[in-house]
Amino acid sequence: MNLEKVIFGFFIVLAMTLNFGFFLGDIDNAHHHHVYELYAAIIVSLIATVLKFGDRTHVGAILLSTSLAADIQLIAAAILWAALDGKMDQASLTVYIVSLSGGALMANFVSVILLISETIGQRR
Amino acid sequence: MNSILFLILRRLRRPLILIIVCFSIAILGLSLMPGVDNNGQPWRLSIFESFYLISYTATTIGFGEIPYPYSQAQRLWLTFSIYLTVIPWFYAIGKIITLLQDSALRQAITTERFARAVAELKEPFYILCSYGESASVLAKTLDEKGMRVVVIESQQERLNELDLAETRSVIPHLCADAKLPENLIRAGVHHPFCSGVVTLTDNDEVNLAVAVAVKLMNPNLPVLARAERDDIAANMASFGTDHIINPYTLFGEQLAMRVHAIGTYILHEWLTDVPGDTLLPPENPPRGRWVVCGYGRFGKSVVQNLERENITTTIVEATPELTGCDNCIVGSGTEARTLLEADITNAVGIVAGTDNDINNLSIVMTAYELNPKLFVVIRKNRRHNDTLFKQFNADITMQPTEIIAHECLAHMIAPLLAQFLTLVRTQSNSWANQLISELVSVVGETVPERWAISIQESTTPAITELLKQGVPVSLHNLTQDPVERSKALNLVPLLLLRDNVPMLVPPIATGLRIGDQILFCGTPDARSGLNISVNNIKALTYVIDGIEVPDSLAWRWFKGFLSRK
Numbered sequence: 042m043n044l045e046k047v048i049f050g051f052f053i054v055l056a057m058t059l060n061f062g063f064f065l066g067d068i069d070n071a072h073h074h075h076v077y078e079l080y081a082a083i084i085v086s087l088i089a090t091v092l093k094f095g096d097r098t099h100v101g102a103i104l105l106s107t108s109l110a111a112d113i114q115l116i117a118a119a120i121l122w123a124a125l126d127g128k129m130d131q132a133s134l135t136v137y138i139v140s141l142s143g144g145a146l147m148a149n150f151v152s153v154i155l156l157i158s159e160t161i162g163q164r165r
Numbered sequence: 166m167n168s169i170l171f172l173i174l175r176r177l178r179r180p181l182i183l184i185i186v187c188f189s190i191a192i193l194g195l196s197l198m199p200g201v202d203n204n205g206q207p208w209r210l211s212i213f214e215s216f217y218l219i220s221y222t223a224t225t226i227g228f229g230e231i232p233y234p235y236s237q238a239q240r241l242w243l244t245f246s247i248y249l250t251v252i253p254w255f256y257a258i259g260k261i262i263t264l265l266q267d268s269a270l271r272q273a274i275t276t277e278r279f280a281r282a283v284a285e286l287k288e289p290f291y292i293l294c295s296y297g298e299s300a301s302v303l304a305k306t307l308d309e310k311g312m313r314v315v316v317i318e319s320q321q322e323r324l325n326e327l328d329l330a331e332t333r334s335v336i337p338h339l340c341a342d343a344k345l346p347e348n349l350i351r352a353g354v355h356h357p358f359c360s361g362v363v364t365l366t367d368n369d370e371v372n373l374a375v376a377v378a379v380k381l382m383n384p385n386l387p388v389l390a391r392a393e394r395d396d397i398a399a400n401m402a403s404f405g406t407d408h409i410i411n412p413y414t415l416f417g418e419q420l421a422m423r424v425h426a427i428g429t430y431i432l433h434e435w436l437t438d439v440p441g442d443t444l445l446p447p448e449n450p451p452r453g454r455w456v457v458c459g460y461g462r463f464g465k466s467v468v469q470n471l472e473r474e475n476i477t478t479t480i481v482e483a484t485p486e487l488t489g490c491d492n493c494i495v496g497s498g499t500e501a502r503t504l505l506e507a508d509i510t511n512a513v514g515i516v517a518g519t520d521n522d523i524n525n526l527s528i529v530m531t532a533y534e535l536n537p538k539l540f541v542v543i544r545k546n547r548r549h550n551d552t553l554f555k556q557f558n559a560d561i562t563m564q565p566t567e568i569i570a571h572e573c574l575a576h577m578i579a580p581l582l583a584q585f586l587t588l589v590r591t592q593s594n595s596w597a598n599q600l601i602s603e604l605v606s607v608v609g610e611t612v613p614e615r616w617a618i619s620i621q622e623s624t625t626p627a628i629t630e631l632l633k634q635g636v637p638v639s640l641h642n643l644t645q646d647p648v649e650r651s652k653a654l655n656l657v658p659l660l661l662l663r664d665n666v667p668m669l670v671p672p673i674a675t676g677l678r679i680g681d682q683i684l685f686c687g688t689p690d691a692r693s694g695l696n697i698s699v700n701n702i703k704a705l706t707y708v709i710d711g712i713e714v715p716d717s718l719a720w721r722w723f724k725g726f727l728s729r730k
Contacts, residue, residue, distance in 0.1 A: 077193070080212050084189040091182050095175025123213030 057149035180257035191246035223250035294343035298566035412565035417466030428597035453513030458498035514540035656687025
């Protein structure tokens with residue numbers, strides 16, 4: 042058991058679950074998607090990205106790239122929210138934001154799968 | 166470059182996570198704090214607004230309380246946030262600055278730059294595995310001749326010298342241990358244009374390690390290595406090192422050459438010196454009894470070669486048990502008593518060959534006072550003592566660094582030259598004298614350029630084209646001036662290599678064949694003149710027949726029309 046591995050796995054899985062939690066609900070219903078959940082998803086995803094820095098292996102590089110993909114989409118969702126809030130109708134804005142977070146969810150999902158496959162490959 | 170980026174990212178992991186965590190706490194808290202707008206309505210900062218506010222607060226820019234004056238709760242949280250975020254922010258900046266000054270990172274960057282500069286070389290280059298006295302002379306000369314050089318040296322001070330030196334082309338250099346194979350690879354051992362490795366450090370073990378490593382990694386690459394100990398030289402030879410250079414043996418041989426064949430010696434010196442220098446006619450060392458002070462590697466080589474010329478020697482040595490000298494006078498030679506004991510007054514020459522410059526000077530000064538007619542041979546160990554040695558003006562000053570540099574140049578600039586010099590040594594003194602007078606009449610008193618051409622499609626297109634057409638081209642044609650064929654270029658063909666059979670100073674009427682290799686010596690002008698004839702078929706035809714081939718199609722047709730009539 043290694044504390045570093047625990048923290049690493051925790052943040053990667055948490056990034057995915059928070060993202061999923063935000064994504065869950067009707068795509069055009071603003072009440073189903075809370076702003077603080079998106080906020081938490083962004084912060085955890087950023088931390089997960091930084092944790093992946095500096096790993097020179099091939100799997101490490103792919104893990105980092107999935108995280109970067111998730112970050113970009115989540116931040117894009119947050120920027121849309123901040124910029125367009127109150128300027129267009131609530132339902133369509135929510136659709137934009139939630140679909141972007143859905144894209145990020147895919148990236149986070151790939152990240153978790155990679156993590157699991159690497160763990161299984163360790164055979165210890 | 167990639168690895169450096171990862172190195173930076175890895176080191177920045179901790180400060181970056183700290184910043185993210187602190188910011189997220191501050192932003193979250195601020196967006197939860199209740200406030201009141203201008204109309205007295207409850208109001209809270211959105212997450213985006215909080216982010217904006219914390220960003221300008223944490224970076225100490227501070228725009229103030231926008232859009233409304235804050236409530237006490239918000240101010241309280243903001244005060245807490247300032248301390249929470251500003252400190253990690255400065256910690257991260259400090260960390261980045263420390264990282265940029267980090268010696269490991271800087272080393273990684275310079276190494277990477279060096280490897281890239283070498284990889285981008287598009288012309289043949291040599292790798293020098295040191296930048297000491299002889300290697301710096303070598304680098305300078307090669308650079309002047311337009312050849313590229315790459316340097317690995319373990320001492321930064323020497324590289325600083327290289328940084329300040331004015332060179333024609335950039336010399337990529339790296340402060341690293343040449344013994345490590347990875348550094349040799351960075352320097353381009355596997356590079357397709359690498360034409361050889363030269364290792365001239367004053368440490369035999371290092372030279373051996375480099376020679377072995379290069380021969381294992383790229384067996385076809387020529388290696389020139391300096392070796393002073395016989396066992397190391399034998400070890401190098403067993404690994405196929407192409408040229409092993411021992412300055413002491415070389416000097417001993419040259420001294421012997423001076424004693425018995427001064428002409429051959431002058432020729433040798435003249436053809437291996439730096440082009441453009443003037444050479445003073447050397448004096449002939451006298452026959453008789455010599456006193457040799459210092460029986461180290463240098464002294465041994467001198468004694469051995471002098472004895473081969475039937476010259477008797479008296480050896481003066483301070484530590485005979487260390488150097489393995491059975492029949493010698495014990496003493497350093499710096500005091501008159503020892504020299505008198507060696508019967509200096511009846512000797513014809515003295516060799517001051519210890520490894521200490523000041524002692525050497527002291528020996529010859531003392532000896533000179535006792536016997537002013539002495540022929541003086543002095544060993545100079547350090548180049549920075551130049552002024553002192555010039556002041557004394559000995560008959561022969563032996564400097565290992567120059568001997569090494571000359572020997573390397575002979576092998577590197579024109580490999581045929583080394584072959585030529587070996588052949589010259591087998592010739593008589595009068596033959597050499599005759600060749601010298603011929604050379605001097607053609608190229609003058611200054612040291613000439615030496616270069617080789619090989620008759621091939623790629624290097625001499627004009628000659629191969631004419632030979633294929635059946636037009637005979639002789640060596641004489643190559644010595645004619647392509648501007649005015651009745652004039653001769655100031656050059657002399659020294660050696661012609663045909664089917665690996667060397668022909669020493671080939672007769673001028675010799676016809677050329679494809680595959681021939683010819684060594685020339687001459688003035689720089691003659692070299693560029695020859696370059697025109699061998700590359701330009703029009704110039705070569707003019708040189709052979711005196712016929713100007715017309716350039717334009719119309720004129721060529723007209724000429725053909727005229728000649729048919």
